Amino acid sequence: MDCNKKNCELAPETCEALVAAVGAANVKATEGGVTVTVSSTEQVAAVAKIAKKAKVAAAVCGNTPITVTFSEAMQKVEVVAEDYAVKAKAGANFQALIDAAAAKGLIMGAQPYHASRVTVGEWMGSNTPGYGTYKYGTAKDAVLNLEVVLKDGTVIETGYDDIGAYMSAYNLNQIIAGSEGAIGIITSATLKAYPAGVTKSFAYEIAGGLAEADAAIQALIRHPNLKPMRFTLQVADGKTMLFLDYQGAQAFVDADAAETDAILEANGGKKSDAVYKPACYKFKAVIPIANLSKSNAKMAMIVDRYTALVSSDSMDDIKATIEACGGRKACGWAFADGNIEKVHDETTSKFMRDLAGFLAEPNVDSIAKSGDKLSREYNDAIREKLVEAVGAANVNESGPERLLYCHDLAPLPKMAGIAFDNIPDVVVRPSTTAQIAAVMKVAYKHGIAVTPRGNSTWGLGGAQPAFRGIVCDCSSKFNKVTVDEKTMTVKVQSGATWKATLDACMAKGFIVGSYPSSFPAATIGAWLSTNGMGIGSFKYGSAKDNVLDMEVILSNGEVLHTGYGDMGNYNSGLNLNQFFVGSEGTACIFGTVTFRIHPMGVIHPLAYDFENLADANPVIQAIIADPSIRPLHIAWSDHYHFEHQKMAGLHAPDVHNLLLVTYQGQENYVDMEIAVTDEIAAKFGGKRVDDAIASHEWDERCYEFRARKVGIGEIPAEVIVPAKTWGKFVDECYTGFGVMKMDIGGIIGVMVDNQTTLFMPYYFKDDEMMTGMLAFAFNMYLGDRAEVYGGRSTGYGIFFAGNLDAAHDANTVALMRELKTFLDPHDVMNPGHLVCGMTKFGIGMSHGLSSFMFKMMQTIKKLMPPEHNFENNIKRFKFNKYTEEKCEDRKHVLGRGYE
Numbered sequence: 001m002d003c004n005k006k007n008c009e010l011a012p013e014t015c016e017a018l019v020a021a022v023g024a025a026n027v028k029a030t031e032g033g034v035t036v037t038v039s040s041t042e043q044v045a046a047v048a049k050i051a052k053k054a055k056v057a058a059a060v061c062g063n064t065p066i067t068v069t070f071s072e073a074m075q076k077v078e079v080v081a082e083d084y085a086v087k088a089k090a091g092a093n094f095q096a097l098i099d100a101a102a103a104k105g106l107i108m109g110a111q112p113y114h115a116s117r118v119t120v121g122e123w124m125g126s127n128t129p130g131y132g133t134y135k136y137g138t139a140k141d142a143v144l145n146l147e148v149v150l151k152d153g154t155v156i157e158t159g160y161d162d163i164g165a166y167m168s169a170y171n172l173n174q175i176i177a178g179s180e181g182a183i184g185i186i187t188s189a190t191l192k193a194y195p196a197g198v199t200k201s202f203a204y205e206i207a208g209g210l211a212e213a214d215a216a217i218q219a220l221i222r223h224p225n226l227k228p229m230r231f232t233l234q235v236a237d238g239k240t241m242l243f244l245d246y247q248g249a250q251a252f253v254d255a256d257a258a259e260t261d262a263i264l265e266a267n268g269g270k271k272s273d274a275v276y277k278p279a280c281y282k283f284k285a286v287i288p289i290a291n292l293s294k295s296n297a298k299m300a301m302i303v304d305r306y307t308a309l310v311s312s313d314s315m316d317d318i319k320a321t322i323e324a325c326g327g328r329k330a331c332g333w334a335f336a337d338g339n340i341e342k343v344h345d346e347t348t349s350k351f352m353r354d355l356a357g358f359l360a361e362p363n364v365d366s367i368a369k370s371g372d373k374l375s376r377e378y379n380d381a382i383r384e385k386l387v388e389a390v391g392a393a394n395v396n397e398s399g400p401e402r403l404l405y406c407h408d409l410a411p412l413p414k415m416a417g418i419a420f421d422n423i424p425d426v427v428v429r430p431s432t433t434a435q436i437a438a439v440m441k442v443a444y445k446h447g448i449a450v451t452p453r454g455n456s457t458w459g460l461g462g463a464q465p466a467f468r469g470i471v472c473d474c475s476s477k478f479n480k481v482t483v484d485e486k487t488m489t490v491k492v493q494s495g496a497t498w499k500a501t502l503d504a505c506m507a508k509g510f511i512v513g514s515y516p517s518s519f520p521a522a523t524i525g526a527w528l529s530t531n532g533m534g535i536g537s538f539k540y541g542s543a544k545d546n547v548l549d550m551e552v553i554l555s556n557g558e559v560l561h562t563g564y565g566d567m568g569n570y571n572s573g574l575n576l577n578q579f580f581v582g583s584e585g586t587a588c589i590f591g592t593v594t595f596r597i598h599p600m601g602v603i604h605p606l607a608y609d610f611e612n613l614a615d616a617n618p619v620i621q622a623i624i625a626d627p628s629i630r631p632l633h634i635a636w637s638d639h640y641h642f643e644h645q646k647m648a649g650l651h652a653p654d655v656h657n658l659l660l661v662t663y664q665g666q667e668n669y670v671d672m673e674i675a676v677t678d679e680i681a682a683k684f685g686g687k688r689v690d691d692a693i694a695s696h697e698w699d700e701r702c703y704e705f706r707a708r709k710v711g712i713g714e715i716p717a718e719v720i721v722p723a724k725t726w727g728k729f730v731d732e733c734y735t736g737f738g739v740m741k742m743d744i745g746g747i748i749g750v751m752v753d754n755q756t757t758l759f760m761p762y763y764f765k766d767d768e769m770m771t772g773m774l775a776f777a778f779n780m781y782l783g784d785r786a787e788v789y790g791g792r793s794t795g796y797g798i799f800f801a802g803n804l805d806a807a808h809d810a811n812t813v814a815l816m817r818e819l820k821t822f823l824d825p826h827d828v829m830n831p832g833h834l835v836c837g838m839t840k841f842g843i844g845m846s847h848g849l850s851s852f853m854f855k856m857m858q859t860i861k862k863l864m865p866p867e868h869n870f871e872n873n874i875k876r877f878k879f880n881k882y883t884e885e886k887c888e889d890r891k892h893v894l895g896r897g898y899e
């Protein structure tokens with residue numbers, strides 16, 4: 001090629017380098033630059049490096065001097081049906097994914113409206129609503145893994161191809177998706193796909209206009225089960241039409257149609273034969289759905305229960321709509337000049353631009369040393385500033401108080417504390433976001449470590465200080481919960497417990513999407529910060545998937561608003577709603593969070609008994625494979641679990657191995673789901689037990705470890721593995737108990753989503769002897785075994801920070817470490833955790849060191865005699881009246897608090 005043609009602005013040596021990287025035939029001169037056709041990720045990386053060196057931009061679309069296009073090799077599509085996933089190169093046409101998935105009985109969740117004109121890379125770069133968004137979210141919600149070439153040519157992977165990215169440090173999946181190319185070039189994507197069933201279209205004509213349609217829409221969005229793929233209102237030719245597509249098993253689609261008929265009939269709607277015809281309007285706005293009737297739109301896509309994307313061919317209509325409805329202009333190119341600033345406050349938009357800039361070219365050289373000269377010494381002057389920030393009554397330096405706050409639930413001997421400076425200088429108890437921000441400002445200025453803390457139930461030392469400093473106790477006074485049933489949201493301060501939040505929602509007929517089984521004590525901010533999995537995750541995702549907006553307090557005390565309290569954050573720049581999850585207190589403190597909540601209907605637990613636990617595998621796999629049944633929760637407990645409860649004198653059902661499947665929603669739907677599940681279970685030998693047993697197990701879902709009553713250490717080894725390996729991994733757990741000579745407690749666990757399953761085999765441990773610590777070797781052993789299946793241990797905290805290097809490739813880990821410096825240049829946010837486990841002696845808990853220690857523990861444990869802690873303790877344990885009362889006291893009815 002001749003670079004001098006067509007006014008090419010690139011230097012000849014840049015063109016030559018491009019030719020060397022991809023071959024002369026793949027470099028074409030265009031007006032002002034070149035188009036480079038790439039055939040591999042390596043070539044994209046080479047092009048990015050050349051562009052960086054030449055100080056010019058390279059991108060897939062846009063008017064950049066180097067335009068990257070994908071050859072046929074970069075258009076490959078592979079459906080991995082057993083993972084409910086489609087792996088596609090970025091250049092693939094999205095329609096090719098839809099077709100390939102359909103051929104295997106699957107459907108892509110969110111789809112671009114003009115799928116044949118959009119590539120995978122373009123769709124993944126957008127955070128714009130599409131077909132299926134009401135049911136499955138946007139492109140970002142489909143991501144399992146993205147391969148991305150950053151602007152400096154570094155290649156990273158954001159997640160995993162066959163398992164969810166829970167508890168795996170900073171959440172890169174949903175920050176790259178939707179970043180509109182601002183961060184780098186997506187070269188490949190692994191996306192979730194769902195069992196398809198059938199899809200049917202329905203149309204209704206509504207007497208009147210938007211105002212009349214509004215009542216019907218409000219009724220539809222309040223239905224606990226209706227989740228259309230298309231949910232579109234059109235006002236044209238004097239008619240107001242509502243178009244809905246339902247997808248799933250035939251019987252469920254029929255039920256959706258019948259429910260919709262009834263709702264529309266009650267609201268002046270008449271079924272119509274009209275067929276939806278795509279209309280392309282030039283101008284769009286995102287508005288809160290509550291204000292839809294005030295809009296001036298020709299068309300409205302109902303995007304979720306909170307948001308409408310309205311469009312018109314007149315910009316004046318859109319401007320009037322935005323003014324009347326409190327919305328914002330929806331456009332791609334949020335990063336173009338000034339657009340982000342129009343839809344976010346000054347602090348948030350600046351942060352967004354800085355973050356995009358950093359992620360595109362992660363280089364922290366200029367800020368890494370900015371904290372070097374800080375005193376990092378807590379003293380009276382700092383105490384005074386903290387008193388100014390939160391009031392004297394909320395600053396506590398007393399010895400016993402500081403001792404209480406020097407650890408979390410981990411049953412470690414006192415000696416373990418010697419490795420860390422884990423006794424804080426001071427404990428503060430803020431009650432507002434502004435107070436937390438004020439504390440952070442003081443800490444930032446002087447370089448004092450701040451450990452955010454909820455109720456310290458995690459057990460990985462996340463809330464244990466590593467370098468003294470300030471413990472920020474969020475749970476004591478920062479725990480207000482406000483439910484708004486009209487908007488279907490709950491606004492909650494991050495120190496509130498999940499139970500308080502759930503109770504408040506249930507009292508008004510709603511549930512929160514998901515919560516940890518430790519919900520009586522676990523706090524909102526902490527579970528967000530661990531990006532954990534729990535009850536309800538199978539149906540509603542994890543905590544992050546239900547966030548509408550949150551205040552995020554940064555290390556320097558600045559406060560961001562990640563979204564909007566009354567509508568989704570579509571088309572508004574980077575997706576900050578989900579960015580900070582998984583950061584384990586090292587990137588921010590969560591302030592007040594606004595969550596979506598869900599109309600409850602009924603909750604109906606069922607239980608099936610199996611001779612052997614592994615026999616439940618075909619039932620679990622068939623439930624996952626069904627296009628319509630969607631349990632709120634799937635959990636299991638094996639026979640050891642029940643036997644030990646009985647031995648401990650607790651009530652336990654007479655069953656072998658129990659699979660608990662809980663449904664939630666409108667009663668007629670729940671009945672249908674139960675019928676399908678009964679049929680599946682019967683086919684594979686699962687015996688349905690009395691509902692009273694199922695209800696008992698559901699009620700006890702937060703007391704899994706109740707055999708602890710005999711006064712013994714009861715520790716779960718928590719790992720996740722791909723869902724498809726469930727049956728095999730049950731056997732692995734039993735084998736592992738034997739190999740490691742454990743005192744078996746039982747095997748319990750939950751299904752997290754179609755790709756992910758969480759196993760928590762637990763064991764009894766001697767808490768009195770130092771040698772009891774060796775039992776922890778089982779956790780390392782099981783983590784190693786999980787890796788063989790494509791899984792991993794979860795969470796890092798202080799003790800497992802070294803695992804980060806095993807959980808991601810080197811480039812991605814390096815990016816995460818630099819991200820920590822970018823977000824916290826003075827290293828004051830929970831230092832010594834997650835990305836840099838560090839003892840007070842400056843010894844890093846590196847992967848090499850910790851894996852050597854863990855291997856050694858395993859070897860010694862295998863040489864020790866088998867343990868019988870449970871039986872021994874039963875013989876010598878006295879169950880006193882006080883403990884009896886404590887057990888009685890925890891009997892409660894959800895929604896009504898303790899009674």
Ligand SMILES: Cc1cc2nc3c(=O)[nH]c(=O)nc-3n(C[C@H](O)[C@H](O)[C@H](O)COP(=O)(O)OP(=O)(O)OC[C@H]3O[C@@H](n4cnc5c(N)ncnc54)[C@H](O)[C@@H]3O)c2cc1C
Nearest residue numbers: 454455456457458462516517518523525526527532585590
């Ligand atoms: C019996 C039992 C059952 C459990 N079940 C589950 C389960 O089903 N799923 C699951 O994921 N986990 C589970 N856990 C682990 C633990 O309960 C959860 O991680 C829970 O979210 C911790 O809440 P906490 O308030 O006790 O947090 P803490 O232990 O106090 O803190 C945990 C982490 O969060 C950070 N943090 C706390 N508050 C904030 C804030 N406001 N902003 C930023 N960071 C913050 C801390 O620095 C720390 O790193 C269980 C634990 C037990 C003992």
